[in-house]
Amino acid sequence: MIKLVNVNKHFGTNHVLKDINLHIPTGQKVVVIGPSGSGKSTLIRCINMLEKPNSGQVVVDGVDLMAPRAPIAKVRQSVAMVFQSFNLYPHKTVLENLTLAPIVVQGVSKEEAEDSGMAYLHRVGLAEKFDQYPAQLSGGQQQRVAIARALNMHPKILLFDEPTSALDPEMIQEVLDVIIGLAAEGITMVVVTHEMGFAKEAADRVVFIDEGLILEDGPPEHFFENAQNERTKLFLSKILR
Amino acid sequence: MGDTLTSLALMFSPDKWASLFDNGMNQLWAGFRITFFAACGGLVLALALGIVFGVLSASHWKIARGITRAYVEFFQNTPLLLQVVFLGFGLPIVWPAAGRFLSNAASALLPWSNTGFLMIAGILGVGIYHGAYISEAVRAGIQSISKGQLEASLSQGMSYIQSMRYIVIPQALRVVLPPLTNQAVNLVKNTSVLMVIGVYDLMLSGKAVQTTLNNPGPVFLTVMLMYFAMCYPLALLSKYLEDRAEVNA
Numbered sequence: 001m002i003k004l005v006n007v008n009k010h011f012g013t014n015h016v017l018k019d020i021n022l023h024i025p026t027g028q029k030v031v032v033i034g035p036s037g038s039g040k041s042t043l044i045r046c047i048n049m050l051e052k053p054n055s056g057q058v059v060v061d062g063v064d065l066m067a068p069r070a071p072i073a074k075v076r077q078s079v080a081m082v083f084q085s086f087n088l089y090p091h092k093t094v095l096e097n098l099t100l101a102p103i104v105v106q107g108v109s110k111e112e113a114e115d116s117g118m119a120y121l122h123r124v125g126l127a128e129k130f131d132q133y134p135a136q137l138s139g140g141q142q143q144r145v146a147i148a149r150a151l152n153m154h155p156k157i158l159l160f161d162e163p164t165s166a167l168d169p170e171m172i173q174e175v176l177d178v179i180i181g182l183a184a185e186g187i188t189m190v191v192v193t194h195e196m197g198f199a200k201e202a203a204d205r206v207v208f209i210d211e212g213l214i215l216e217d218g219p220p221e222h223f224f225e226n227a228q229n230e231r232t233k234l235f236l237s238k239i240l241r
Numbered sequence: 242m243g244d245t246l247t248s249l250a251l252m253f254s255p256d257k258w259a260s261l262f263d264n265g266m267n268q269l270w271a272g273f274r275i276t277f278f279a280a281c282g283g284l285v286l287a288l289a290l291g292i293v294f295g296v297l298s299a300s301h302w303k304i305a306r307g308i309t310r311a312y313v314e315f316f317q318n319t320p321l322l323l324q325v326v327f328l329g330f331g332l333p334i335v336w337p338a339a340g341r342f343l344s345n346a347a348s349a350l351l352p353w354s355n356t357g358f359l360m361i362a363g364i365l366g367v368g369i370y371h372g373a374y375i376s377e378a379v380r381a382g383i384q385s386i387s388k389g390q391l392e393a394s395l396s397q398g399m400s401y402i403q404s405m406r407y408i409v410i411p412q413a414l415r416v417v418l419p420p421l422t423n424q425a426v427n428l429v430k431n432t433s434v435l436m437v438i439g440v441y442d443l444m445l446s447g448k449a450v451q452t453t454l455n456n457p458g459p460v461f462l463t464v465m466l467m468y469f470a471m472c473y474p475l476a477l478l479s480k481y482l483e484d485r486a487e488v489n490a
């Protein structure tokens with residue numbers, strides 16, 4: 001479903017991703033872990049071309065996104081992203097946040113988009129907030145709306161970039177619960193997070209990245225109990241305490 | 242003090258008003274129509290140019306940014322009066338084909354006006370000039386919207402244009418409206434440069450009526466009120482739109 005081959009990304013002289021190779025089959029739940037500045041966001045943003053790699057191959061859902069004139073916008077319709085800072089549209093109501101892109105991008109009818117949108121709001125426990133504006137919601141509620149917005153595109157892939165990092169501690173669990181619920185389904189997921197509990201519970205696979213290199217790549221048990229690399233051990237000792 | 246009041250009273254005496262209403266109002270209304278028309282044309286042009294160039298100058302497209310810079314700097318840093326004089330009198334000499342094109346456009350669009358060509362020059366002048374300022378306001382407005390908004394909409398599969406249209410510009414509008422109103426009102430007032438190239442706009446008509454009637458009080462007060470009648474609704478409209486944008490924030 002997602003294939004990165006020898007992907008390199010530079011910001012000026014800063015070599016942020018170094019020959020990244022990552023194949024993610026359909027339905028797999030991948031958690032990406034690593035220290036701050038290691039390139040996690042850049043990596044996940046290469047999957048939907050919010051960052052364009054300088055070299056390498058990015059193939060998503062069978063489409064080579066590095067090819068000239070690649071149908072990037074088309075592929076993005078089935079690759080939904082949830083951001084650390086929510087990025088809800090503040091001038092739209094909650095329900096409009098969910099229906100705008102399906103209507104203008106996918107050509108779905110307003111009724112259909114609203115029906116499915118309400119269903120997803122239900123699912124994240126916020127149906128009664130449908131006519132509020134994002135500023136009227138708490139951080140945790142906003143992030144759940146952002147997840148519902150992503151789902152209302154009926155995506156094949158869900159990308160999460162630290163979805164709980166901007167939240168107050170008491171709101172983290174309500175968002176994680178929603179994501180864990182999604183992980184039980186067939187959808188392909190890539191989640192950048194520092195939530196080790198989530199990684200243990202929901203991930204099929206943990207990728208550890210440091211200074212732009214993938215240092216560990218395997219099932220969570222392997223990562224947490226059997227890490228080989230010194231830097232991984234150091235990172236784990238800090239984060240698990 | 243008493244003298245001043247007496248002469249003021251004389252200046253605005255009922256017979257002075259009667260003289261204006263009997264012998265000058267028609268010409269003032271004709272001037273009003275010309276100014277109103279020029280202002281509308283100029284506003285449409287300025288908004289179109291301002292939005293297009295503003296969006297381009299906020300984009301990542303280097304060539305477009307270069308072109309908008311040149312446009313904005315050139316027109317902001319030369320006098321409007323000179324630009325309009327050039328368009329009206331210089332262009333047909335320097336570039337006859339363009340002059341002919343504008344002449345033809347004038348006779349097609351404004352067959353009722355014997356200074357149609359100069360009016361078009363004036364409309365182009367104020368439109369392009371204020372378009373440059375509006376473009377800067379639009380650029381600043383767009384850049385005030387966080388990058389995450391553009392990224393979120395792009396990540397949903399919107400094109401750059403769709404992201405601008407549905408997400409960025411509606412939010413930027415709140416920031417852009419005050420300077421935009423400012424420009425719109427200035428544009429209306431600046432249509433008075435038409436006077437310098439001999440178009441009988443409101444300003445020149447006022448001057449002509451005053452010359453004939455020797456009646457400066459009522460004539461110029463009326464001219465002033467007519468300008469006010471065009472500018473004030475723009476300010477009200479902007480206030481209304483601003484309040485509406487506020488509610489949805």
Ligand SMILES: Nc1ncnc2c1ncn2[C@@H]1O[C@H](COP(=O)(O)OP(=O)(O)OP(=O)(O)O)[C@@H](O)[C@H]1O
Binds near residue numbers: 037
């Ligand atoms: N748009 C950019 N321009 C220049 N440098 C950037 C840009 N985005 C990221 N970087 C740099 O690339 C490196 C990797 O950044 P990235 O955001 O991918 O790290 P991260 O692992 O997501 O970190 P964090 O945990 O803090 O989110 C950092 O050194 C960062 O400063």
Ligand SMILES: [Mg+2]
Binds near residue numbers: 040041042161
């Ligand atoms: Mg990051």
